[in-house]
Amino acid sequence: MWDFSTDPEFQAKLDWIATFVREECEPLDLLFPGHGDPYDVHNAQSRAIIAPLQEQVKAQGLWACHLGPELGGPGYGQMKLALMNEILGRSYWAPTVFGTAAPDTGNAEILAMFGTEEQKARYLQPLMDGTIVSTFSMTEPQAGADPKEFVCRAYRDGDEWVIDGQKWFSSNARYASFLIVMAVTDPDAPPHSRMSMLIVPTETAGVKFIRNVGLMEEPLGEGIHGYMHYDKVRVPLDAMLGGPGEGFKVAQARLGGGRVHHAMRTVGKCQRMIDMMLERAVSRRAQGRLLADHQFVQGDIADSIIELEQFRLLVMKTAWVIDTQPHGAARTLIAMCKVQMAEVYHKIARRAVHLHGSLGVTNEMPLAYYLMGAESLALADGPTEVHKVQVAKAFLKNAKPHEGLFPSEHIPTRLAAAKQKYAGVLDQ
Numbered sequence: 324m325w326d327f328s329t330d331p332e333f334q335a336k337l338d339w340i341a342t343f344v345r346e347e348c349e350p351l352d353l354l355f356p357g358h359g360d361p362y363d364v365h366n367a368q369s370r371a372i373i374a375p376l377q378e379q380v381k382a383q384g385l386w387a388c389h390l391g392p393e394l395g396g397p398g399y400g401q402m403k404l405a406l407m408n409e410i411l412g413r414s415y416w417a418p419t420v421f422g423t424a425a426p427d428t429g430n431a432e433i434l435a436m437f438g439t440e441e442q443k444a445r446y447l448q449p450l451m452d453g454t455i456v457s458t459f460s461m462t463e464p465q466a467g468a469d470p471k472e473f474v475c476r477a478y479r480d481g482d483e484w485v486i487d488g489q490k491w492f493s494s495n496a497r498y499a500s501f502l503i504v505m506a507v508t509d510p511d512a513p514p515h516s517r518m519s520m521l522i523v524p525t526e527t528a529g530v531k532f533i534r535n536v537g538l539m540e541e542p543l544g545e546g547i548h549g550y551m552h553y554d555k556v557r558v559p560l561d562a563m564l565g566g567p568g569e570g571f572k573v574a575q576a577r578l579g580g581g582r583v584h585h586a587m588r589t590v591g592k593c594q595r596m597i598d599m600m601l602e603r604a605v606s607r608r609a610q611g612r613l614l615a616d617h618q619f620v621q622g623d624i625a626d627s628i629i630e631l632e633q634f635r636l637l638v639m640k641t642a643w644v645i646d647t648q649p650h651g652a653a654r655t656l657i658a659m660c661k662v663q664m665a666e667v668y669h670k671i672a673r674r675a676v677h678l679h680g681s682l683g684v685t686n687e688m689p690l691a692y693y694l695m696g697a698e699s700l701a702l703a704d705g706p707t708e709v710h711k712v713q714v715a716k717a718f719l720k721n722a723k724p725h726e727g728l729f730p731s732e733h734i735p736t737r738l739a740a741a742k743q744k745y746a747g748v749l750d751q
């Protein structure tokens with residue numbers, strides 16, 4: 324059965340979420356608009372506002388919905404999460420209010436999957452409670468897309484690991500209580516088992532900020548993406564998350580979920596931009612007509628709606644496969660979502676900016692921010708090209724070469740075969 328319906332009971336929850344996000348979360352986007360604001364757990368004002376909101380979310384049973392019941396989430400699965408996340412994606416603050424903000428979601432997942440009981444009690448529980456935030460520290464200044472180029476080392480010294488090296492774009496490190504650092508622990512091992520994950524409390528001696536890298540208009544050195552120097556940072560042996568050499572495996576476990584959740588939220592951002600385009604088109608006039616009456620404008624609106632619908636179906640199918648098929652079955656679909664998310668987001672943002680004219684590029688509308696967000700999403704969690712290669716390889720590995728000069732779909736060859744097959748009838 325192909326079924327695109329939402330069960331009425333869950334639809335009631337989605338309706339509650341939509342009203343709550345519009346009335347309670349979107350005002351926070353305006354009051355606390357900094358990239359890092361949702362992660363700054365020490366801002367007394369914003370925390371005073373969100374604490375009761377988070378309580379309301381918990382009372383509705385909608386807190387930390389990416390996690391199963393054994394970890395305090397309702398365990399709705401990815402289909403329901405997709406429907407939720409496309410509403411939450413409309414507001415920058417909403418994921419924090421609902422306990423589903425990246426990168427903490429991914430970090431919570433790997434702590435749940437690979438953490439010891441002690442690690443879970445110390446790091447996972449406060450993350451789940453929303454009282455702390457965390458950082459995933461993997462990319463290096465000389466290498467991002469290819470972890471095989473990483474050089475940040477961790478070597479054993481007695482009963483400690485010593486981490487020595489630099490990391491780039493460690494998002495939210497300035498607010499984080501701990502960092503999950505990927506380091507080379509066995510340089511002579513094959514590339515995929517050279518690295519391990521280590522949990523490092525941020526206050527550990529030797530954790531140094533070279534600077535906080537900012538995006539776009541942010542003042543130099545005041546962004547939220549930490550350029551880190553782990554200057555002979557010492558952590559105990561039990562700080563390892565997963566086994567020695569399992570860094571790659573742990574990273575992969577978190578990145579798949581993170582990518583598809585970004586894709587779900589992107590659906591919401593795109594829908595919001597389309598809403599803005601529609602409103603503008605029926606509000607503004609040019610050449611004696613509404614913008615809505617100009618065919619170029621209609622074309623941009625139609626293309627945006629069609630592309631979003633296609634992308635949304637891809638995201639929903641991916642969520643369905645994750646929910647219903649064995650672990651790993653959705654790998655290629657997730658790569659497709661990763662590629663298409665940035666493409667569709669970029670195209671719709673560009674059209675929405677353009678339709679709003681000069682106002683569209685100002686800081687008085689959220690559109691220019693969305694346009695840059697699309698470019699960031701084309702890089703974060705791996706650039707588009709890497710995921711395209713993954714999709715192509717997944718299909719090419721099953722492709723069979725065809726014997727002979729012409730392809731199997733060559734019409735004259737197939738026609739000759741068809742004539743031969745029905746020669747008995749055709750000859751009469």
Ligand SMILES: Cc1cc2nc3c(=O)[nH]c(=O)nc-3n(C[C@H](O)[C@H](O)[C@H](O)COP(=O)(O)OP(=O)(O)OC[C@H]3O[C@@H](n4cnc5c(N)ncnc54)[C@H](O)[C@@H]3O)c2cc1C
Nearest residue numbers: 459460461462466467468492494699702703704705706708
């Ligand atoms: C907003 C944002 C948040 C981020 N947060 C984090 C974080 O919290 N933690 C973290 O560790 N990292 C984070 N990153 C870093 C992110 O993972 C890297 O930017 C990404 O992996 C790409 O690495 P790079 O920037 O070094 O680009 P490079 O590796 O230098 O790649 C640059 C370009 O080279 C080309 N290219 C690279 N590889 C290939 C290939 N195989 N085939 C074809 N072309 C290729 C592509 O055009 C690519 O865009 C974040 C990035 C952004 C933008």
